[in-house]
């Protein structure tokens with residue numbers, strides 16, 4: 001990946017391998033590009049595979065940090081387009097400079113334009129222009145973008161002639177564009193032009209079952225970025241604790257947790273206790289702190305001698321987390337015995353069905369996965 005241009009934070013480019021080559025080498029490419037197999041992700045990935053080869057614009061919608069740019073990159077990688085993936089964050093470029101950035105400018109077009117410059121749209125020729133945070137694009141610029149999408153021609157700022165450019169637009173937003181259209185802050189015609197293929201990326205909390213595979217990818221990414229640093233290992237209690245959270249910052253927030261885990265627990269096992277106390281509440285681990293060695297996922301009857309032994313070793317116990325783990329183990333066991341039938345599992349646990357469903361949602365337990 002190379003970074004160009006004045007607003008380096010706002011613009012990135014990726015040169016792809018032809019999708020078919022990667023696909024042949026490594027199985028289903030989309031699964032490598034976008035980890036996660038929750039039903040909504042499977043549908044999204046199927047759509048991406050269908051939509052990728054088309055030239056029509058696509059609009060990726062979803063909360064901040066949910067992976068919209070990853071989806072846009074996947075569209076590009078699977079498109080077979082030979083050009084670059086040029087990503088522009090519309091919210092990060094001042095409104096008065098956005099036109100020059102996108103369309104380029106001629107020498108002397110404005111004060112300080114000492115030489116002519118190719119715009120980002122031209123840079124994306126034969127490739128994909130990714131317009132992130134499209135909801136932040138000023139209305140005047142929206143009108144110009146629509147004209148370019150219709151005509152496939154651009155005019156550099158201060159230039160006389162037009163240049164034809166073959167590029168594909170993928171836009172993304174975490175905002176409700178339809179509401180913006182109603183409020184008059186987003187052009188209806190551009191909205192309909194961009195949303196030829198709307199692609200909905202779910203929040204991380206809507207797919208807790210995907211957390212382990214996403215976490216694995218984030219750990220792998222971090223390991224590549226910091227070679228030589230031992231990676232932490234998350235045990236099943238840690239995975240449950242993470243899956244039970246809301247994640248308002250989505251995968252970006254989970255990435256920060258992984259970075260903390262590398263700093264605090266490189267080469268060690270992370271349990272639910274470290275997740276809560278150190279990675280979420282940000283208490284630095286103390287060298288002399290005893291780590292919880294309680295047996296994980298205990299049987300309902302428990303084993304009094306193992307508890308006695310653990311207590312006599314002075315093991316620190318977080319009762320809340322421990323009891324939650326017991327609850328999760330029992331729910332999983334009941335669902336396992338009833339082949340995932342929630343009604344019968346609720347009967348076995350003497351819970352109301354709705355209570356069990358609420359608990360399954362809270363802990364990220366999917367009946368189908370049992």
Ligand SMILES: Nc1ncnc2c1ncn2[C@@H]1O[C@H](COP(=O)(O)OP(=O)(O)OP(=O)(O)O)[C@@H](O)[C@H]1O
Nearest residue numbers: 034035064065066067068069070174214217251252
């Ligand atoms: N399925 C996934 N598996 C692993 N990592 C992911 C996944 N989706 C996204 N990420 C990572 O999470 C981070 C945020 O993703 P991304 O930038 O695509 O989110 P976004 O929705 O475009 O955010 P924003 O709305 O702020 O632009 C990135 O580091 C990305 O690599």
